[in-house]
Structures are given as C-alpha cells and as structure tokens.
Amino acid sequence: MVRKWHFLNTGPSRGCYNMAVDETLLGMVLSGHRPTTVRVYGWRPRAISVGYGQPVLKDIDIEKCVREGVDIVRRLTGGRAVLHDEEVTYSVVAPENGPGIGGTITETYRRIGLALICGLKHVGLEANLHRATSIGRHNPSCFSSAGRYEIVYRGKKLIGSAQRRLDGVILQHGSLLTGSGYRDLARFLRSDGPPTPVGTSMGQVTTLSEVLGDKPQFDTICDALRRGFEEAFGCRLIEHNLSDEEQALVEKLRLERYDKDDWNLRR
Numbered sequence: 001m002v003r004k005w006h007f008l009n010t011g012p013s014r015g016c017y018n019m020a021v022d023e024t025l026l027g028m029v030l031s032g033h034r035p036t037t038v039r040v041y042g043w044r045p046r047a048i049s050v051g052y053g054q055p056v057l058k059d060i061d062i063e064k065c066v067r068e069g070v071d072i073v074r075r076l077t078g079g080r081a082v083l084h085d086e087e088v089t090y091s092v093v094a095p096e097n098g099p100g101i102g103g104t105i106t107e108t109y110r111r112i113g114l115a116l117i118c119g120l121k122h123v124g125l126e127a128n129l130h131r132a133t134s135i136g137r138h139n140p141s142c143f144s145s146a147g148r149y150e151i152v153y154r155g156k157k158l159i160g161s162a163q164r165r166l167d168g169v170i171l172q173h174g175s176l177l178t179g180s181g182y183r184d185l186a187r188f189l190r191s192d193g194p195p196t197p198v199g200t201s202m203g204q205v206t207t208l209s210e211v212l213g214d215k216p217q218f219d220t221i222c223d224a225l226r227r228g229f230e231e232a233f234g235c236r237l238i239e240h241n242l243s244d245e246e247q248a249l250v251e252k253l254r255l256e257r258y259d260k261d262d263w264n265l266r267r
Contacts, residue, residue: 003100005036006231007237009222012042015084016072016258020250023076023257025093028246030169032072036094036101038223038237040222043084046181047071048188051064051079051162052055058264061188063236070188071163076171077162083188085181086207088221090116091173097167097254105163109149111232116159119228123208123216127153151176156206176225177207178215184198 008023018041028034042199050056056072059081065072080201087234092112094101103112113129120127130152137169151159161174177183207213216224226237257263 003036003233003235005038005233005235005237006034006240007226007229007238008037008038008039008218008242010039010041010122011218011241012044015043015047015071016071016122016254018089018139018259019049019073019075019258020045020253021252022091022093022173024242024246024249025091025114026169027173027249028075029093029095029168034093034240036098036235037240038226039091039093040225041089041091042087042218043089045069045071046083046085047073048081048083048162048185049073049075050081050264053078053163059192062265064188064239074265074266075162075173075260076166077164077173079160079162081185081189082175083141083182084175085184086179086209086215087175087177087182089173089175089223090225091171096168096170101170105165106128106148108163108170113149113151115232116174116176116225117228118170118232119225121153122224122227123212123221125153125159125208127151130155130157150174151267152204153211156204158206158208164237176221177205178221179207179209182207185233193234207236219238226230237246 003050024035025037025039048060048065052075060072092101096102101108117127129149131149140199150157150161159171159176161173230237
C-alpha cells in the first residue's frame, strides 16, 4: 500500500510565521492529527534565522539588521545563522520511529538528502550527498561548510539543513539556494575585521541560478521537490492547507514566541 503523507506549499512569509508553522506541524504529527508532512516555503521580507543555541548578540549585528529591515528569528533546530533571501526552504516533520524517514540522525539526513537529490533532477540538476566529518562549529554562518549528509553540486554546497527531535518527532528543515542573496549575511555578522564572504571557509557554495544559468520559478522548484520525495519514499504527497485550528496555534506561537525578542535574542 502506498503511504499517504501531507504536502504544504505555504509560499513566502515572515520568519516568525514560518517557524511557528514548523512547530505547529511538529505538534500535529506528535498528537497524531497529521501523518508525515513535507512543507515548502519562502521568506518575505528576508530574514536571518539562527540556531537554537546560537549566541545572537555575539554573532549578529542587531542594529544593522533593524536599519535594513532584516528580521531575526530563532529556530527550534540547531546549527548556525542563515540569511533567507533567494531560496526555497523545505521542512519535514515525521515520527522518529516511522517508516521511511525514521532512524538515526545521520540516517534521516541521508534519506531526506536522497529525496532532495531526486527533486533536483526535475529541474535539470544532478547533485550529490556530501558526508563531512566536521561542520565548522565555531563559524556563525551555516553555509560556511558542509556537514553530515548535505547536498552539493560538483563539490559546492547547494542545500544546508538542520534537525531537531522532540518527544519522538523529527523536524528537519533546510535552504535550497536559488540565487546569491545568501552572501549578504557576511555584512550582518559581528567581526573584529572586514566581513568574510559566506562560504569562504568551505570555499565552495553554489546556487540553482549559477548552475542552471537561470532561476526556476518558486512553484516549479516546489513541485520538483514534491515529486522527488514521492519517488524516493514511494509515497503519495497529498496537498493540504493549514486547518483553522492549526492557523490559531500558529498565530499563538508567532505572537508569544517567534515574534518576541526574549526568544529570538535570549542567548
């Protein structure tokens, strides 16, 4: 029997809304009100998301972000800062012991990575999994190195991901770069010297527009990723919207957590 999972394309939204949706979906899967769910989304305005334990006041120039209208939001997942601009973001929420995606942290990264690679083939790109032994913990930028199983094209990092497990449920999300907007993160990082371009410690980051010579439409990429997950996991992704109950939970989380400085700047 073909597994039936849920698929949501929530389009571009503020960072606080995006993170509230991911946490709401985690709660819905935990309570059994949703099966494994794959979501795709964007960011408007552009925003910097920081890892759950990242010291924001140490790493990020808050005043410059405010002046230039760049939101800051703290993720539930770990990792380091990402400037969300020209990209398609995916998230996967699944039971830790569920078929297909469940397993060890490393195995889950690998399985989801293979699905992303399948999706990229539908936009004409042959990518690979990168297995790293070090993820450059002391660099505040996520795209400064590849880690675990991440997606690279000809050795250049294309998708960066982060994962968290809570009460037996997996949340993994990541950024598929479509353009060079991510490079602007360097201007918002605190440094004693001149800004170092994002990606220089790894030396290699690339984007869909750089590889393909053009940037596919947002929905074209989302549809390709959907097809990739269906092929890789042998499932059917059924399109769903957020229910009224879920929308109310999202709004509550947005107002009480993800739009608050005491959450976003607390560490």
